[in-house]
Amino acid sequence: MSWTEERIATLTRMWESGNTASQIAEELGGISRNAVIGKAHRLGLKPRPSPVKPNEAKAAAAPAPTPAPTAEAPPPAPKPATRAPAAKTAATPPPAPATPPPASKPAPTAVERPEPEAADDAAEPVVAATPSAPQLRSVGPGGFLRQNPGENSGPIAPAPPRRLVPARPSDAIAGKTSLLDLNDRICKWPIGHPGEPDFHFCGDKVNPGFPYCVEHCGHAYQAQLPRRDRRPPPPLPYGGPRVR
DNA sequence: CCCTGATTCGC
């Protein structure tokens, strides 16, 4: 396999989109994860969150592990230089994707505790003043601002107190299962989206032991496909693959 | 163990 323009483009796009080297290698096919990483580095598109830290404690305290240097510095242990013959990877014919339409619905967030506790607190939302001191910082490839050495983002300002307002069922959900109607026996599968006037819940009798009815259990619980059979769900930004 | 990216180095 050679790095054609198109394969490099795919590599670059997927790499910058956050795909892992394994995923990219799998997508390109007939190539290893190492090849992807190697190529990515040669292309100069390194900056990825690496699980391995470059050990920052070395620059500051270098002399610590260094004993008094003897007149004759013993050379570091040489490398074995013995390389086992590369075992030819079993030929992997391109597996048929066989990816049916992505009919998977995201599991709805469990909505519990329908407590319309309308605390009448008059607490004003206290917004923590964030003094923004101008600082020099470099800009990363993704446009993010790098932290300066030793800099800490500081504590995240606590969420301002929210005033709880009793849900006022709109006319659109008259007769429908609203948040207030939820209990252990009825299906909590959301119909529509929160914020929409007709947002409500399924309300059927639950599949015993589950928060949803039998039908919606079928949506909520699906067999996890092996990693290699999954398609990367996030649609690629950066223009993505040509859809035309 | 699995995963990840980084690096090395023979080719």
Place this chain on the structure above:
DNA sequence: GCGAATCAGG
């Protein structure tokens, strides 16, 4: 330039 082997952290 390429990528397997190896390393090292999570």
